[in-house]
Amino acid sequence: MRSFFIAIALVAICSCGGVPYFDLRHPIYMVTEQSFWSGCEQDPTGYEACRASRVQQINDGVKQWFDYFGKANHPRAVILYSKNNLPSNRVNEDVIYLKIEAGFCGEGSFACYAYGASSSSYSSPEIVFDNSFTITPRRMAHEFGHVLGRDDNDVPEGTGSVMSYKLPTVVTPLDIEMMCRLHHECRMVKRK
Numbered sequence: 775m776r777s778f779f780i781a782i783a784l785v786a787i788c789s790c791g792g793v794p795y796f797d798l799r800h801p802i803y804m805v806t807e808q809s810f811w812s813g814c815e816q817d818p819t820g821y822e823a824c825r826a827s828r829v830q831q832i833n834d835g836v837k838q839w840f841d842y843f844g845k846a847n848h849p850r851a852v853i854l855y856s857k858n859n860l861p862s863n864r865v866n867e868d869v870i871y872l873k874i875e876a877g878f879c880g881e882g883s884f885a886c887y888a889y890g891a892s893s894s895s896y897s898s899p900e901i902v903f904d905n906s907f908t909i910t911p912r913r914m915a916h917e918f919g920h921v922l923g924r925d926d927n928d929v930p931e932g933t934g935s936v937m938s939y940k941l942p943t944v945v946t947p948l949d950i951e952m953m954c955r956l957h958h959e960c961r962m963v964k965r966k
């Protein structure tokens with residue numbers, strides 16, 4: 775039993791060669807790859823409006839998670855248009871790249887969270903959308919759940935969890951509870 779708790783503690787405090795661990799008390803950085811803007815050149819609303827709208831979808835997805843937290847210690851996800859703008863002294867060293875690549879996630883998949891994928895040019899985690907139309911707050915909320923350590927269908931179907939495949943809704947209180955079990959610092963930033 776004791777070793778069980780030690781194992782849990784290790785998972786909680788380090789990424790230990792597995793997927794990166796993001797500390798909610800410090801900003802989580804996401805960097806857009808050029809492909810993330812593909813199609814914006816032809817967008818009738820204009821290039822900048824197109825980019826702003828995609829960023830909005832991403833932010834709305836993240837917001838579903840972070841709106842559960844108190845104002846004073848609200849976790850932050852920062853979107854940067856270039857990795858040159860990354861602060862060098864950041865606590866969350868891993869950076870999540872946002873990109874569009876048709877077929878990357880497998881046939882019929884609209885988006886995915888990948889880390890160390892052999893087909894990828896990055897050793898960093900990435901959120902990949904199949905095309906610009908698949909960039910939606912709900913899909914982003916799901917992929918961001920993976921960033922926070924959640925798995926697909928890790929709660930029973932019917933709970934409406936954002937991680938569910940069949941009937942996902944939005945980020946639910948159960949989703950937050952599950953996520954907080956994986957993040958030891960969650961109790962320090964959460965206020966409910």
Ligand SMILES: [Zn+2]
Binds near residue numbers: 887
């Ligand atoms: Zn998933």
